[in-house]
Amino acid sequence: MTDPVAEVGAVAAVFREEYGRAVSVVLRTTGDLGLAEDAVQEAFAAAAERWPAEGMPEQPGAWIITTARHRAVDRFRREAARGEKEAQAALARWDTEPEDETFGDDRLKLLFVCCHPALAMPARVALALRVLGGLTTAQIAAAFLVSEPTMGQRISRAKAKVRDTGIPYRVPSAAELPDRLAGVLAVIYLVYNEGYSADLGAPVERSGLCAEAIRLARMLSQLMPFEPEAEGLLALMLLSESRRAARSGPSGFLVPLAEQDRSQWDAGLIVEGLALVRRSLRRGSPGPYLVQAAIQAVHSSATSAAETDWKRIARLYELLATVAPGPVVELNRAVAVGEVEGADAALRIVDGLGLAGYHVFHAVRADLLRRVGRTEEAADEYEIAAKFAPGEGERKWLTERRHGLAAAP
Structure with missing residues (x-):
């Protein structure tokens, strides 16, 4: 039975x-x-x-x-x-x-189809996430920090354009690949991020996405072996993936990077990721994925949290802000600034960002407020962060942090 x-x-x-x-x-x-x-x-x-x-x-x-x-x-x-x-x-x-064996995989082929230059970049990424990963409109909207109705309209318009303009299901020529690369990289990156959050309690439908994103990135790097951003994205994901075993405790709580047991990190993935970063940086003109991979490489090279080279990380975030400016980059730069110059300096950056409703923003602000002694405000921020956290493990950790503030003398 x-x-x-x-x-x-x-x-x-x-x-x-x-x-x-x-x-x-x-x-x-x-x-x-x-x-x-x-x-x-x-x-x-x-x-x-x-x-x-x-x-x-x-x-x-x-x-x-x-x-x-x-x-x-x-x-x-x-x-x-x-x-x-x-x-x-x-x-x-x-x-x-x-079968066309240029890509060797129908899913990578579909990814390039969805990233046709006739579609606007946000529509390319949203459509590919929908049809390639099977993500819901709500999940994609959360990744873009927009409302669900807005994202639904964006995906519907993209599908209609694919249908009405007759965008073909075929392998792009070598000359066409660079025009589609930015969208393809963005999709793979967001697929990985969706899976990364799923590891700590998000819906099970998303828990296999990390492996799929890495598989696609490996194939993309083989397809375009001299493209630094393709290698940079693969390195970024490998270095992040190397910490999977250390990311959560026995009860499913999030374990922050600074508190992780580094003996649990996957040395093989770190070696591979660091080699990709070094090779790609030698080609010059790093893009946003390669710069992010370089930041992760600094973390991965430190034998302990205390030995992390935060000055170098802060400089890399300054570089990232020039090649991919945006409030999320500034939020991450503020974390590095907080380690180098102190929490007050970091708060001056964070308080100018319009990221209300983004759980990482509220979690970072809560920690900075805690460090400067503004405990009640910190507790409120932890509560908001827990409300918007995508996974149960993060919600547990944030709630525990808030309770810890309340219990402190």
């Missing part, structure tokens, strides 16, 4: 692993991105109904793709503008269209 609860969890696991690939394969069949995504979602809905009773098929990914393909062909037949001949043509494309 099958376990219905286990089977529901199995559907979620297959969704995490196969959603993007299924959309890309069905898109190759239909040429219609909206139709491909709808068909895959219908296939997963069917799996959620059938698998708990019938058990999971031996090849669940193939089951999803086959079911989605038939749902797409059924849609062709139902719509007045499409007839039986076009439906059969879609089936013929499925059976005869050769």
